[in-house]
Amino acid sequence: MRNLLGFWIDTISWKNLKFRFLISFTWVEKMKDRIINKSAEIAVIGLGYIGLPTAIMFANAGFNVIGYEIRKEVVEKLNSGNSHIIEPEIDDLLHKAIDRGRLKATSNKDDIRGKDVYLICVQTPLRDDKTPDLTYLEEAVRTVAETMKKGSLVVIESTIPPMTTLKMGRLIEEIRGFKAGVDFYMVHAPERVMPGRIFKELVYNSRIIGGVTEESAELAEILYRSFAKGQIFRTNSTTSEMVKLMENTFRDVNIALANEFALLAHQYGVNIFEAIELANTHPRVKIHTPGIGVGGHCLPKDPYLLLSSAKEDFGLIQKAREINEDMPLFAKDLLMNALKMINIPPEEAIVVVLGLAYKGDSDDIRNSPALAFVEGIKEDVKEVRSYDPYVKGTHETLEEALKGADAAVIATDHSQFKNLDWEKIGSLMRNKILIDGRYIVKTPPKGFVFKGLGRGEY
């Protein structure tokens, strides 16, 4: 309320203030009632990895939810009861929401007019020059501005650079004439879930809700309470934007440190995984896990989003990104050295990349270091094949992919790769080179030229 009053004092007279306070008081109480008794209607903009599970959760909590998505094929698939993303429990939960008539998808803006709540869950990627591409977000905000009503609650769940919620509030004002915090409620409520555990984490993770006013944050908290059991912390929108970006930047920088340790370990002939395990016995040390790189929609871009609104350069975060981006090239060095060891000219080599997804047991290939690795070797070798049990367009079976190949490179820690009988599989290969970029093969298999990232030798 203090923020809201400050905002109003700048813009309106005291006489109007009293009048508007009464209106706002009535609005907020009405909206609270509508949310508490689940009669508030919700539109979710963008039905991807975050938007779809979120829409399903609100629908199964008892709200009428409509998902607005620009990809028509996704809308058709969802309305016929099929999810376009792979995630534990999603099929059952989606069917439940659709069968109860609580969830529908649409590509028609008219279907989302006059809703009480708009949740924006669109992607916020980087451009090639590593600056934020906010065009999806701006388009989604335009859609909301055109369709919302006075008194709607607008929630941005997407991860965004600091101060973007305030900018998007101003965009709505330009388009529709509604002022954020005065004519409608607005918050940034970042998502912290991890693919593979989304439905559990949506319920049990703690949440940060950053309001442009305290009332906005309060309404959003009541909304999320309909299914969330974790703690909810309220703050302002810019703090919330920064918190989300700091979390992923913290992880990215710490992985970069682990990766730098791994590179150093190669120089000293040390197995970094043993060294890290020992270092982590210190009560205040928790070193992350090194590997072939950092992928996914979030970690590789969020540090750049954090830096994007800053007025000067910040070296540590930038350097950490560069270290992580170079790890696929280090894996390439390991491969080239292994080929050299048994005198295979790279231009004659058939290389099989095992796993294209950026993380184990997922189909998500966004910013995957496996793809960067493929890109990095494809001009140097004769043929690059790939096998990923979750990713379409790769070889059907591991055996088919490895037949007649010279080298296998493990780029993703899928469970399926964890206990393979390499000595048996090796009999299918023309030459036996195994590069482990994910510390999956603990004991080098007999008869192989084996190189593990972080295992201390080139």
Ligand SMILES: NC(=O)c1ccc[n+]([C@@H]2O[C@H](COP(=O)([O-])OP(=O)(O)OC[C@H]3O[C@@H](n4cnc5c(N)ncnc54)[C@H](O)[C@@H]3O)[C@@H](O)[C@H]2O)c1
């Ligand atoms: N994926 C994750 O694990 C994760 C975790 C936490 C936060 N986030 C953040 O959440 C946001 C969404 O990520 P995601 O992984 O769900 O992205 P996504 O690409 O899977 O989904 C975004 C969806 O929005 C749709 N879309 C784009 N513009 C639209 C518009 N104008 N109107 C309607 N639909 C539109 C796209 O077609 C797509 O289906 C991002 O900001 C991301 O950083 C993602």
